[in-house]
Amino acid sequence: FSGREFGASVVARFESVGCDVPALELQLARACHERVVQRVPSCAGRYRFTHALLREFLEAELEPTERARAHREAARALLADDRTLDPRLVARVARHWLESGTAEGLQRAVELASKAAAEACARAVYPEAAGAYAIAVAALRGQLAADLQPTAASRLRGELGRHLVELATQLWLAGQHEQALAHFDEIAAIGRALDDSGLLQEAALGTLAMC
Numbered sequence: 001f002s003g004r005e006f007g008a009s010v011v012a013r014f015e016s017v018g019c020d021v022p023a024l025e026l027q028l029a030r031a032c033h034e035r036v037v038q039r040v041p042s043c044a045g046r047y048r049f050t051h052a053l054l055r056e057f058l059e060a061e062l063e064p065t066e067r068a069r070a071h072r073e074a075a076r077a078l079l080a081d082d083r084t085l086d087p088r089l090v091a092r093v094a095r096h097w098l099e100s101g102t103a104e105g106l107q108r109a110v111e112l113a114s115k116a117a118a119e120a121c122a123r124a125v126y127p128e129a130a131g132a133y134a135i136a137v138a139a140l141r142g143q144l145a146a147d148l149q150p151t152a153a154s155r156l157r158g159e160l161g162r163h164l165v166e167l168a169t170q171l172w173l174a175g176q177h178e179q180a181l182a183h184f185d186e187i188a189a190i191g192r193a194l195d196d197s198g199l200l201q202e203a204a205l206g207t208l209a210m211c
Contacts, residue, residue, distance in 0.1 A: 007045055012024045014073040067099070071105075078096065091112070094110075095113075106139045109138075113133065113136035114136050117136065126170050130171045130176070136163050141160065161186075164183045167183060168183040168184060171183075181207070184207045187206070
């Protein structure tokens with residue numbers, strides 16, 4: 001459900017599903033017969049949608065509140081899955097928390113996406129790191145859209161600026177130079193608004209290095 005593939009044991013943890021794995025497997029068998037999903041041959045208990053557009057259609061049919069709840073349940077179910085220890089899956093959990101849209105979800109999205117990005121950086125997988133930082137940036141923007149006290153807003157703007165620096169750096173290392181350069185004007189604007197010499201310096205150095 002983050003993409004085309006999902007595990008029955010994870011979906012069974014959704015509060016809204018209301019059944020155990022064997023009962024869910026029976027429903028999935030019918031879905032396989034109707035060619036909505038198919039089993040993943042190499043992994044027992046895992047399924048994939050027969051077409052990515054099917055998943056998108058089903059998600060689009062949900063009301064906004066139902067969609068947000070589904071993302072929240074997905075994040076919690078994945079966190080209970082041992083496979084989430086795989087750093088490559090942490091960003092998927094962060095994406096679900098981001099899409100949940102709650103204050104808790106946005107905060108957890110920042111934390112998990114930042115963790116996923118740092119681990120991807122350590123493995124020198126720059127596109128993966130950039131994708132994770134992009135999730136963190138989106139979550140921070142969501143937090144800033146709330147009605148905040150000035151001190152909290154300033155802290156979050158500073159955090160947004162620092163994450164934008166990391167995002168731009170990883171985009172550059174991934175060879176996405178134009179996308180990287182596009183972020184430095186915003187970094188400079190945040191630096192001026194906060195009178196943050198560190199962000200201003202990062203913006204200037206980044207622009208010079210990438211031109």
